[in-house]
Amino acid sequence: MVKIKTVFGCQNCGYQSPKWLGKCPDCGSWNSFVEEAVSPSVDHSGFSLAISAQGIPPQSILSIDTGEEGRQKTEISEFDRVLGGGLVVGSIVLIGGDPGIGKSTLLLQALDRLSRKKIQALYVSGEESLRQTKMRADRIGISSPSLFVLAENSLEKIIEHIQKLKPRVAVIDSIQTVFTSQLQSAPGSIGQVRESAGKLMMLSKSSGLSTFLIGHVTKEGAIAGPRVLEHMVDTVLYFEGDRGHPYRILRAVKNRFGSTNEIGVFEMKDGGLEEVANPSELFLAERPIDVPGSVVISSVEGSRPILVELQALVSPTSYGMPRRTAIGVDPNRVSLLVAVLEKKVGMNLAQQDIFVNVAGGVRIDEPAADLGVICAVASSFLDKPIPSGTMVIGEVGLAGEVRGIHQAELRMKEAFKLGFKRCLLPGSNRSRIALELEGIEMVGVKSVEETLEILF
Ligand code: TYD
Ligand code: MG
Numbered sequence: 388m389v390k391i392k393t394v395f396g397c398q399n400c401g402y403q404s405p406k407w408l409g410k411c412p413d414c415g416s417w418n419s420f421v422e423e424a425v426s427p428s429v430d431h432s433g434f435s436l437a438i439s440a441q442g443i444p445p446q447s448i449l450s451i452d453t454g455e456e457g458r459q460k461t462e463i464s465e466f467d468r469v470l471g472g473g474l475v476v477g478s479i480v481l482i483g484g485d486p487g488i489g490k491s492t493l494l495l496q497a498l499d500r501l502s503r504k505k506i507q508a509l510y511v512s513g514e515e516s517l518r519q520t521k522m523r524a525d526r527i528g529i530s531s532p533s534l535f536v537l538a539e540n541s542l543e544k545i546i547e548h549i550q551k552l553k554p555r556v557a558v559i560d561s562i563q564t565v566f567t568s569q570l571q572s573a574p575g576s577i578g579q580v581r582e583s584a585g586k587l588m589m590l591s592k593s594s595g596l597s598t599f600l601i602g603h604v605t606k607e608g609a610i611a612g613p614r615v616l617e618h619m620v621d622t623v624l625y626f627e628g629d630r631g632h633p634y635r636i637l638r639a640v641k642n643r644f645g646s647t648n649e650i651g652v653f654e655m656k657d658g659g660l661e662e663v664a665n666p667s668e669l670f671l672a673e674r675p676i677d678v679p680g681s682v683v684i685s686s687v688e689g690s691r692p693i694l695v696e697l698q699a700l701v702s703p704t705s706y707g708m709p710r711r712t713a714i715g716v717d718p719n720r721v722s723l724l725v726a727v728l729e730k731k732v733g734m735n736l737a738q739q740d741i742f743v744n745v746a747g748g749v750r751i752d753e754p755a756a757d758l759g760v761i762c763a764v765a766s767s768f769l770d771k772p773i774p775s776g777t778m779v780i781g782e783v784g785l786a787g788e789v790r791g792i793h794q795a796e797l798r799m800k801e802a803f804k805l806g807f808k809r810c811l812l813p814g815s816n817r818s819r820i821a822l823e824l825e826g827i828e829m830v831g832v833k834s835v836e837e838t839l840e841i842l843f
Contacts, residue, residue, distance in 0.1 A: 393570055395420040398577070422570050422578035459506060459556070459597065461497045465652060465662045468689075469624060469637050471645015474501075474556065477595040478644065479588050481562075481616055483602045484626035489635055490601050492659050493626065494558045495520070496527055497599075501556050502534040509554035513540045513564030527659030540574065542567040542583045546590060554596065559587065561601040562616070577615055584616050617641060628655075629748030634669070635660065636749070638688075649689035667694035667805055670747045676775045680767030683778045683807070684759035685798040686751045692794065692801040694778065696746040697756065699763035704740045715745025716756060724760045724783060731787030731835055734768060755792040757783035758811070761835055762842060771843045776808035779838070781816075787835040791815040796822055803827045811838055 394403045398421055400414035407420050458473030467473050470480070484490050491512075498508040512520050517538050524536075535552060539545050542565050549557060559565060565583045566574035573579070584600060591598045600620065617623050621643040628635035637651040652663040663669055671694055675681055680699045685692050697716075704710065713721040721743050728734045743760060745751055758781035766773050773779070780798060782790040795816035802810055803824045810829050817831025832838045 392425045393422050393578075394425050396423050421581075422572040422576065424569060424582060459501060459504075461500045462504075463497055463500055463662060464664075466493070466497055466637065469639050469649050469651040470622065471639075471642050471649070474597050475621070475644045476555075476597055477591055478621040479584075479591050479598050479600065479619075480622040480624060481600045481602055481620045482624045482626060483604050485604055485630075487630065488626050488628055489653070489655055489660055490626050491515075491560050492523065492527065492655075493635075493637070493653070494560065494599055494601065495524060495529065496659055498534055498556060498558060499524075499527075499529045499531050502531040505533060506556060507533050507535070507552070507554045508556045508558075509535045509537060509549065509552055510558045510560065511537045511539055511545055511548075512560045513538075514560060526657075540564055540566060542586060546586065549590065549596065553594075556597045556599075558599040559601065561603055563603055581615050581619075584619060588619060627750070632748035634663070634666075634747055634749070646689055650691065652693075667692075667801060670695045670749060671805070674746070674775075677772040679770045679772045680763055682759050682763045682766065682773050684751075684756050685778060685780050685801060686749075686753050686756060687794045687797060690797075692798045693749075694801060694805060695749050695751065697759045697763050698744045698746060699760070699767045700742045701736065701739045701764055701767040704738055709736075709738060710740040710742070712741070713743040715748070715750050716743055716760060717752070720754075720757070721760055723785070724757055725764060727783060727785065727787050727835060728761060728764060732765070732839060734765065736764075736768065739768065753792075754782035754790075755780050755798075757781060758789060758832075758835070758838060762811075762838065765839055765843070769843055773842055774809070776806070777842070778802045778807050778810045779812075779842075780810070781813040781832065781838075783835060789813045789832050789834055789838065796820055799824060799827070799829060811841065 394405060395407045396403045397411040397419045399411060399416040399419045402411050402413040410417050411419055457476035460467050460473040482490055495510060498510055502508040517536055520536050537548055562580055562584055563575040566579045567582050570578050570582055587598055590596060623641040625638045625640055626635060627638060633655045635653040635655060639647045639649055641647060652666040653660040654663050674696045682697050683694055684697050685694050711722055725736055725741060729736050741764060759779045761783060762773060762779050780792060782792055784790055791813045795812055799810060807827060811832050812829060814831035814833045817829055830841060
């Protein structure tokens with residue numbers, strides 16, 4: 388193996404040094420040096436290389452033939468939807484998630500489905516032995532003979548095997564365990580991860596191999612090291628969920644070939660991951676009826692409305708500083724909404740601990756959940772339940788006004804499907820909904836005060 392020349396470059400300012408340094412002498416940042424290859428035989432821009440290698444002169448945009456973009460469907464519909472309608476031939480997909488969340492399981496299942504359609508697939512495990520992988524495969528009932536498994540960490544050997552076997556889909560589990568002997572740094576370091584991914588990308592783009600890279604997420608929430616990969620790869624998916632719950636959500640955060648706000652919902656069972664076709668039903672299944680502090684809200688993820696239960700518990704504090712805890716919603720947003728309740732409705736919450744939780748381990752980032760938080764907190768504080776057939780949606784402004792939200796009609800339809808009797812929604816949305824849904828009362832509200840008056 389010919390050793391190539393490497394340098395250590397500061398990731399902050401680009402300063403280069405032949406040795407690793409703890410502090411950059413140029414910009415002063417700490418721990419910013421990463422080993423990089425300087426050999427001209429190494430090209431970091433696998434993507435641009437493969438694109439430019441076609442050597443086509445500039446063309447009028449109208450004359451370009453897009454043809455039918457080749458997509459391979461995994462037939463796991465939740466997964467296909469998040470990918471934007473199937474796996475694009477020659478694309479690189481990064482899947483991040485906490486350890487133990489089910490990334491290996493999901494991809495093994497996807498490869499099984501693909502290989503059953505006679506698409507040759509290779510699963511490369513750098514973390515588990517062949518026996519361990521086989522045990523998992525038995526557990527989830529894999530039967531396809533065209534699914535190949537390789538336990539290998541060396542990038543050079545992996546590439547060699549891929550070139551020999553010529554699979555059409557490959558999974559690298561995980562990119563942090565793969566290393567190239569051309570760099571001295573340890574496997575999992577940024578330099579190694581970037582170099583390995585770059586090589587695999589070149590291979591993919593030039594041979595039409597579709598590759599999944601699995602990446603572990605660090606404590607800070609970024610895909611460890613692989614954060615640096617996000618701009619290189621075509622698609623970045625996060626697999627999330629609360630380990631105490633069986634539900635898992637696959638979310639696209641970047642997709643060159645589709646929408647980024649689609650989600651897929653899965654349930655982890657004994658025999659692997661199962662798709663959840665109607666998540667609302669699942670999330671509402673254990674909802675307590677007529678209990679103060681519980682309210683149903685709707686969140687739209689991509690093209691898909693999901694109804695979830697939001698819970699609040701308000702109880703007198705036993706400390707000088709009341710606690711404000713939020714799980715599944717932004718805690719800052721909760722503080723803001725509590726302030727609105729205090730100032731605009733005159734609710735005295737200063738001596739109350741407030742806990743807000745989204746049931747089922749779901750996370751909601753939408754402002755449309757604001758009114759739900761307000762109603763749940765008020766319901767718990769007043770000790771008055773919100774009728775169980777009621778859904779509440781709307782963004783709340785600092786003046787206590789209820790503001791319009793997007794996709795109101797879609798949310799109403801989902802509520803209707805699940806048999807809700809009454810929906811409180813922003814007045815501006817109500818006036819624009821032409822849709823007539825039998826048996827569901829749509830109440831437009833303009834302010835927080837008005838909402839609470841209607842409910843309690
Ligand atoms: P895994 O796919 O190994 O997670 P990752 O690759 O993201 O680290 O999933 C591990 C967890 O999933 C483990 O806690 C056991 C559970 N599991 C099931 O509940 N059912 C199954 O069929 C399988 C294969 C795993
Ligand atoms: Mg794994």
